[in-house]
Amino acid sequence: MNPLLQALWVARKDLAIEFRTKESLNAAGAFAVVILLLFSFVFDPASPEVATIGGGLLWLCFAFGGALIFNRGFARELPNECLDALLASPVSASSLLAGKAITSFVLLLIVEAVSLFVFGFFYDVRWWLHPLKLFAVCALATWGIAILGAAFGAMTVNLKLRELMLPVLIYPLLLPLLMAAIELTNNLLMNQVTSDSLLWGRVLLVFDIVYTSLAVALAETILVN
Amino acid sequence: MREKLVYILAIVGAVLLAWNLYGIFTVLPDEAAQGAIYRIIFIHVPAAITAFTGFFIALVLSAMYLKTGDLRYDSAAASVTEVSFVFACVNVATGSIWARIIWGIWWTWDPRLTSMFVCLLIYFGYLMLRKAIDEPTQRGRLSAALSIFGFVDVIIVWKSIQWWRTQHPSPVLSIRTGGGNIDPAMEHMIYRDLLAFLLIAAAIVLVRMRQEMIEREIDSLRRLAHA
Amino acid sequence: MDTRNFLFMFYGFLAAWVIVMIYIITLARRNSRLKRELDDVKRLLDVKETRAENRTTSLPHGRGSVQG
Numbered sequence: 009m010n011p012l013l014q015a016l017w018v019a020r021k022d023l024a025i026e027f028r029t030k031e032s033l034n035a036a037g038a039f040a041v042v043i044l045l046l047f048s049f050v051f052d053p054a055s056p057e058v059a060t061i062g063g064g065l066l067w068l069c070f071a072f073g074g075a076l077i078f079n080r081g082f083a084r085e086l087p088n089e090c091l092d093a094l095l096a097s098p099v100s101a102s103s104l105l106a107g108k109a110i111t112s113f114v115l116l117l118i119v120e121a122v123s124l125f126v127f128g129f130f131y132d133v134r135w136w137l138h139p140l141k142l143f144a145v146c147a148l149a150t151w152g153i154a155i156l157g158a159a160f161g162a163m164t165v166n167l168k169l170r171e172l173m174l175p176v177l178i179y180p181l182l183l184p185l186l187m188a189a190i191e192l193t194n195n196l197l198m199n200q201v202t203s204d205s206l207l208w209g210r211v212l213l214v215f216d217i218v219y220t221s222l223a224v225a226l227a228e229t230i231l232v233n
Numbered sequence: 234m235r236e237k238l239v240y241i242l243a244i245v246g247a248v249l250l251a252w253n254l255y256g257i258f259t260v261l262p263d264e265a266a267q268g269a270i271y272r273i274i275f276i277h278v279p280a281a282i283t284a285f286t287g288f289f290i291a292l293v294l295s296a297m298y299l300k301t302g303d304l305r306y307d308s309a310a311a312s313v314t315e316v317s318f319v320f321a322c323v324n325v326a327t328g329s330i331w332a333r334i335i336w337g338i339w340w341t342w343d344p345r346l347t348s349m350f351v352c353l354l355i356y357f358g359y360l361m362l363r364k365a366i367d368e369p370t371q372r373g374r375l376s377a378a379l380s381i382f383g384f385v386d387v388i389i390v391w392k393s394i395q396w397w398r399t400q401h402p403s404p405v406l407s408i409r410t411g412g413g414n415i416d417p418a419m420e421h422m423i424y425r426d427l428l429a430f431l432l433i434a435a436a437i438v439l440v441r442m443r444q445e446m447i448e449r450e451i452d453s454l455r456r457l458a459h460a
Numbered sequence: 461m462d463t464r465n466f467l468f469m470f471y472g473f474l475a476a477w478v479i480v481m482i483y484i485i486t487l488a489r490r491n492s493r494l495k496r497e498l499d500d501v502k503r504l505l506d507v508k509e510t511r512a513e514n515r516t517t518s519l520p521h522g523r524g525s526v527q528g
Contacts, residue, residue, distance in 0.1 A: 159382075163375045167365050176361060180354035181382060183347070184389060218385055226378045229299055268465040273472040280476070319483045323476045330472040334465055440487060447494045451501055458504045 011103045018099060018107025023114060025084070032080045033115055036073040040123045043069045044130060053131045062133050063193030067186050069123050070116065071153065075175050077115050078157025081108045082165040091165070095231060102227035109151075109158035109223070116150050138196045145196065148212040149189035152219060156181055159223040162230045185215045239439045246432030253426050261418060273331040274419075278406075279427040280324040281349075283434050285387055287317025288356070292384045295377035307373035308445035310380060311363060312438045318356045320434060325349060336400065344393040345401035352390050355383040369449065 009017075026032055047065055051057070058065075085091035094104060128135050135142060156178055164173045188211040195205050257275050264271035291314040298306035328346070329339050340346065359379050366372040394403055405415040406423070 156382075159378075163362075163378060166371075169365055173358075173362065173365055177355075177358040177379065180351045180358060181386070183351045184386070187347075219382070222382055222385075226381065229374050230378050232374070268462060269469045270465045270472075272469050276473060276476045316483075319479060323479050326475040326479060327472045330468055330475060334468045437484070437487070440491075444487070444490055444494055447498060451494065451497050454498075454501045454505060458501055458508055 009098070011100055012106075014099045014103035015106035015110060018094075018104055019110035019114070022081075022084075022108065022111040026111070026115060032077045033118060036076045036115070036119045037122050039076055040069040040073040040119055041126050043072060044123065044126055048130060058131045059133055059197045060194060062127070062131065062135075062197045063190040063195075065131075066120075066123065066127060066193060067149070067190050070120055070150070071179070071182065071186060073119050073123075074112070074116050074150075074153045074157060075178070077119070078108075078112045078154065078161045079171060079174055081112055081158055081161040083161070083170065086165065100227075101231040102224045104231060105158050105162060105223060105227040106155075108161065109154045112157050113151055113154035116154060117146065120146055120150065133197055135197055137199050138201070141201070142193070142196050145189060145192045145209075145212070148209075148216055149185055152185040152212065152216045153182060155216070155220050155223050159219075159226070159230060162227075181219075184211060188212045188215070235439060235443065239436050242432050242436035242439070246429050246436060249425065249432065250429040253422060253429055256422060256425075261422060264419075267335060270331055270334045273327050275422055275426050277324055277327040277331065278423050279430045280320045280327065282427055283430040284317045284321035284324060285391060286431070287313050287320065287434065287438075288352075288380075288384060288387045291317065291380050295380040298373055299377050302370070304369055304373060304449065305446075307369075307376065308442055308449070309438075311376065312441035312445055314356055314359055314380065315441060316434050316437050318353070318360065319437075320430065321349070321353055321356070325353065341400050343400040344397040345390065345399045348386060348390040348393050352383075352386050355379075355386055359383060369452070 044065070051061075082091065085094060095101070099107075124135055127133060160174055160178045160181075164170045164177070167173050188208040191208045192205055192212070195201050253275070257272055261272070263269050291310045294306050294310035294313065298304070298310060325346075332341070333339050359376060362379055363372055363376050366375060393399060394401055403414075405420075407415070407420060
C-alpha cells in the first residue's frame with residue numbers, strides 16, 4: 009500500500025477513536041481556554057496593546073494545548089501492547105509517524121479554531137481580517153508542531169517521566185517555528201503585513217520541510233523496539 | 234596509551250592557553266571603543282566555536298552509531314556533547330558579562346542570543362534524555378535522533394547574525410567577512426585560543442569517554458553477577 | 461568606568477574558569493564513584509565464583525565427577 013495511504017489509515021483510526029472519546033480534544037480545548045482566561049488577569053483585555061501581543065498569547069495556548077494532544081498520540085497505543093502490534097504490522101514506521109502527526113495536526117487545528125473564537129470574544133480582537141493568510145500560518149505552524157510532537161512522542165513513549173521529558177525536549181526545538189508563527193499572527197491581527205512577514209513565512213516553510221524530512225528519515229530509528 | 238594522550242593534549246593545551254593569556258594581558262592593547270572588556274572575546278568566540286565543532290562531531294558520531302550500532306560511537310557522541318555543552322555555557326556566561334558593560338544589560342532577546350539559549354536547552358534535554366533511559370541501545374538510538382534534530386538549531390545560531398538584524402555584533406572573523414573587521418593580531422589570538430580550547434576539550438572528552446566505557450563494563454559485570 | 465570595565469573583564473575570565481573547573485570536579489567525582497562501583501561488582505563476582513567452586517568441590521564422591 010502507498011505510504012501516504014498507510015499514514016491516512018493510521019490517522020483515520022486515531023481520529024475515529026478520538027472523536028468517539030474526545031478525551032484529548034476536551035482536555036486540550038479546556039486547557040487552551042483556561043490559559044486565555046488566566047492571561048486576561050495579567051493585563052487589561054480591552055487595551056489596544058492586546059493586538060500587538062495577541063499572537064504570542066494564542067501560540068502559547070496552542071503550544072501548551074498541543075502538548076496534551078501529542079502526549080496521547082503514542083501513549084494511547086501502550087495498553088494491550090497495541091504499539092507492538094502496529095510496529096509488527098506492514099505499516100512502515102514513517103507512515104505510522106506521519107499518521108500520528110496528521111491526527112495531532114487535525115486535532116490541534118480544531119483546538120485552534122475554538123481558541124480563536126474565544127480569543128476574539130474575550131479580547132475583542134478582529135482575527136478574521138485576513139482569514140486565508142491566518143489559516144495558512146496556522147496550518148504551517150501546526151504541522152511543524154504536529155510532526156515534532158509525533159517524533160518526540162514516539163521517542164518518549166516508553167520513558168518513566170514521559171509527561172515531563174516530552175515538553176522539555178520539544179519546546180526548545182519548536183522555538184524558531186513559534187517565533188515565526190507569533191510574528192506572522194501579530195502582523196495579521198494588527199493588519200500590518202510587511203516584507204518581513206515574507207521572511208517569517210519562509211522560516212515556517214523551511215522549518216516544516218526540514219523537520220518533516222528528518223522525522224520521516226529517522227522514523228525507523230525512533231520506533232524500532 | 235590513552236592516558237598518555239590525555240596528558241599530552243591537556244599539557245599542550247594548558248601551556249598554549251597560558252602563553253595566550255600572557256599575550257592577551259600584556260601584549261595586545263585595549264580596544265579603542267570598548268577598553269579592557271573587549272578581551273572577553275578571546276574566551277567568548279573560541280568557546281562558541283569549540284562548542285559548535287563539538288556538536289557537529291557529535292552529529293557525525295550519532296549518525297555513525299545509527300549506521301553501525303557500535304556503542305562506542307554512542308559513548309563518544311555523548312562525551313563530546315557533554316563537553317561542548319560546558320563550552321557553550323562558558324560562551325553564554327562570558328557574553329553576558331561583556332554585554333553588561335557594553336550594552337548596559339545582562340541579556341537581550343535578539344536572534345543570536347535567543348537561538349544560543351535554545352541550543353543550550355536542546356542539549357540539556359539531550360543529557361536529561363540519556364539519564365532517563367537505562368537500556369543502552371535504546372538510549373543510543375534516541376540520543377542520536379535528538380542530536381540530529383538538535384543540530385538544526387546550531388546552524389540557526391551560526392547564521393543568525395547574517396540572517397537577521399541583531400544587537401549581537403556582526404561577524405568579525407576574516408573567514409566570514411573577507412577581512413577588515415578586526416585587527417589581524419587580535420584575530421590571530423582568537424585562533425590561538427581556539428586551538429588551546431580544542432586541545433583541552435579533546436583531553437576532557439577522552440576522560441569522559443573512558444568513564445562511559447567503565448559504566449558499560451560495570452553494567453555487563455552486574456548482569457553477569459546477577460545471572 | 462575604567463575600573464569597572466577592568467573588573468568585569470576579570471569576572472568574564474573568572475566565570476569561564478569556574479564553569480570549566482566545576483565540570484572537571486564533577487568528572488573527578490564521577491571517576492571515584494565509578495571506581496567504587498567497579499570494585500563492588502568485581503567483589504560480588506569473586507564471591508559468586510568462590511561459592512560456585514565450593515559447591516562443585518563439596519559434592520559427594522561419584523556424583524558430579526566423571527568416573528570410569
